Amino acid sequence: MIPDTSKLSFFLRGLPLAFETVEPTRVVGSMELGPDQHTPWGVVHGGAYTTAIESAASLGASLAVRHRGQFAVGVNNNTDFLRPVVSGTLRLVAEPVQQGATQQLWQVAITRADDGKLIARGQVRLQNVPLRLEEEGR
DSSP, X not given: OOOOXXXXXXXXXXXXXXXXXXXXXXXXXXXXXXXXXXXXXXXXOHHHHHHHXXXXXXXXXXXXXXXXXXXXXXXXXXXXXXXXXXXXXXXXXXXXXXXXXXXEEEEEEEEETTTOOEEEEXXXXXXXXXXXXXGGTO
16 A cells, blocks of 8 residues: 555655555555755755655554554654765665554664665664544544
8 A cells, every 4th residue: 555645745745755555464666856955065955854754654554553543653763874965875674573453663774776785774663552543533
């Protein structure tokens, strides 16, 4: 199930993240990063990686519990930044480490698409919570 990106917030639209696979046990995507995501020093801001990591983990984890009327929210995000990037296409792969009744733990790797070198890696712990109904107005 690929999410409807037309409903993304302004914040998430600033990160050109495209998903190829979204499953309860694997999320794969890519992003083309450049000057729009730069720090004042001319490299991609670490927040871009952190946002991509939490987004991918949240999508997969939510899909894993959707059949129970739940979705998953991040309660901890730990991201390691390993190499700076000025611009280019990056690949993202997210997979669960553990999927429990109340919490999930996902690991995410971001690599350069051209040579596979690891750029950043993250781990996200998520809480499974009841899905809110749209008619509640929240």
